[in-house]
Amino acid sequence: MNSSTFQSLQEKVRGNLIAADHPGYETARSVYNGMIDKRPAAILQVSQVADVIAAVNFARDEGLDVALRGGGHSAPGFGTCDGGLVIDFVNRRGVRVDPSTATARAETGATWADFNHATNAFGLATTGGIIGSTGVAGLTLGGGIGYLSRKYGLSCDNLKSADVVTADGKFRVASATENDDLFWALRGGTGNFGVVTSLEFNLHPVDVIYGGVIIYLLEHAEAVGELYREKIATGPEEFGVFLGVHQGPVVPFLPEEFQGRPVVVLVGGWTGPHDEGERQWQPFLDVAPVAGSFLGPLPYPVLNTLFDDSLPKGLQAYWKAEFLPALSDEVIKVAKHFGQWIPSDQTANHFYPINGAVQRVPKDATAFPYRDADFAAVIAGMWEDPADNDANVGWVRDYAAGLHPHSAGGAYINFMDADDQSRITDNYAGNYARLAGIKAKYDPGNLFHINQNIKPAG
Missing domain, CATH: 3.40.462.20 (Vanillyl-alcohol Oxidase; Chain A, domain 3)
Incomplete structure (x- = not known):
């Protein structure tokens, strides 16, 4: 796609839209795994949820592949793609702690080093990764194993809610009381069901x-x-x-x-x-x-x-x-x-x-x-x-x-x-069929397929 095609997207976002002719393209396209050398048509460094909605609608309507990049730590390089659009949260790393309720809300670009720095000021933590540069969102959406797992469960067990933009461009809150099927799927099902823009966690006394x-x-x-x-x-x-x-x-x-x-x-x-x-x-x-x-x-x-x-x-x-x-x-x-x-x-x-x-x-x-x-x-x-x-x-x-x-x-x-x-059904064992059904509900066209992909049922 040429740069003029992306002009319509640029007019709808406030974040940085970086195409191949941009001076920052080489830096923006790089990911954690140096073995991955892919060239997306554009990288959108989002500034707010409105950018995500515009990007999802644009990519879906244009038939573009979409890669989601939170902390950018994906070992398989799922945070990029050839010829598609990368939705990148590199500039969205905020963490807000509420010590009165022992909860914290993290933006999707936050790493566990960001998260733990914020929560430790209040003597609090939740189960996170082993490496500080690991992204909060990616780890949690896959389950989330860490040093605190035996005492406090997985990261996803401590997830209280998530803000999500689904493939139809709609903003949804997923929790035990809202879109509970989506909330169930997000706790282990990775980025198959939408673009998570923030995550709310329960915290525990760890200093x-x-x-x-x-x-x-x-x-x-x-x-x-x-x-x-x-x-x-x-x-x-x-x-x-x-x-x-x-x-x-x-x-x-x-x-x-x-x-x-x-x-x-x-x-x-x-x-x-x-x-x-x-x-x-x-x-x-x-x-x-x-x-x-x-x-x-x-x-x-x-x-x-x-x-x-x-x-x-x-x-x-x-x-x-x-x-x-x-x-x-x-x-x-x-x-x-x-x-x-x-x-x-x-x-x-x-x-x-x-x-x-x-x-x-x-x-x-x-x-x-x-x-x-x-x-x-x-x-x-x-x-x-x-x-x-x-x-x-x-x-x-x-x-x-x-x-x-x-x-x-x-x-x-x-x-x-x-x-x-090829191991995807084994990795989700008895939960795979239910995941495929939820995938069909929220992403029937499999827009979000650059991942360990759960294909829509039917």
């Missing part, structure tokens, strides 16, 4: 936690994994910690001799009384020789941003995932085996606990169906040099194939890559 990182050499994977499995199964829900396999990072608390070597890590925090924090962590300092550790009282936003500097925008990225019914001995062996060849210091294999409060929500209460799995596993391949793409993608795929026999059947939608569309 300074006791946490950090413990690192062991990979040879201790069995001992660490067995203790971790027991602690997560029987320990207090205030212990929100994940198990991972990495290369030893270049950090002050890890001796140089262990940096770059395959290691097992524990990362997270204790959100209970501070005087119990050291006691909760102590068994992990005793279970095996510790290569390095960093533990103590931390403001919750610091925990949420520990990895941000090592994971800048522009890395090559390819991810795979599984839900696991248990962290079995066999799963730990698979992790140890493939951990020997972990390909870069940015690559991460994590096992996130999703028991506790997550499992107290019925399977059919939200679109997120795997309420009986104990862990969500991700193999997040990330590296700098495109010359390593074939080898590193191969490692991720091989590892995923080794883990798949131990799967609960599906995987966490936010960890799936662009080539995982």
Whole structure:
């Protein structure tokens, strides 16, 4: 489409409409995953909801593909497209906290670093991501696993309402009392049902936690994994910690001799009384020789941003995932085996606990169906040099194939890559048919299909 075609849209919006001839186009079209190199016809950096309504109507009437970009952190690059229109919330990052009701409303461009900075001023938080640069909207709409999941449930379990522009260009509020079917679908169904322009969350008293990182050499994977499995199964829900396999990072608390070597890590925090924090962590300092550790009282936003500097925008990225019914001995062996060849210091294999409060929500209460799995596993391949793409993608795929026999059947939608569309029905399990029906109601033409796509029923 030529620039004159977009003139009619420009006349209806106040945001920045950036086409290929705009001097800021190259910067505006870039996304978090450096492997993604797509050229949209235009990027609209929206200024308000009216812009979103105009953009949706324009794209639908012109037959354009539409990509939705919130925080811009999508590993598969769903925040962009070739030849279509990107609706970008980069300039809409506000977070408003109401301490009297313990709620917060976030605009769609906000990241978890933005959100936690705002809520921590009041000693409050809700379940968010592991990386501060992750978008609030994208994480929540896919479910939302984080450090607080065991105690307070998923991000989507804490969603109170959402403002949405649907494919017909209408503005709707989705909540338990308004458009409740849409509200159900948004809590796990991603961006399939419309453009979310803001989200309202319930908050909880979380301020300074006791946490950090413990690192062991990979040879201790069995001992660490067995203790971790027991602690997560029987320990207090205030212990929100994940198990991972990495290369030893270049950090002050890890001796140089262990940096770059395959290691097992524990990362997270204790959100209970501070005087119990050291006691909760102590068994992990005793279970095996510790290569390095960093533990103590931390403001919750610091925990949420520990990895941000090592994971800048522009890395090559390819991810795979599984839900696991248990962290079995066999799963730990698979992790140890493939951990020997972990390909870069940015690559991460994590096992996130999703028991506790997550499992107290019925399977059919939200679109997120795997309420009986104990862990969500991700193999997040990330590296700098495109010359390593074939080898590193191969490692991720091989590892995923080794883990798949131990799967609960599906995987966490936010960890799936662009080539995982064939797993969509498994990933939503018994909720898929209902999602397809709601999709047919709110987006019968599948305007919002650049995602892990749920096709309209019929």
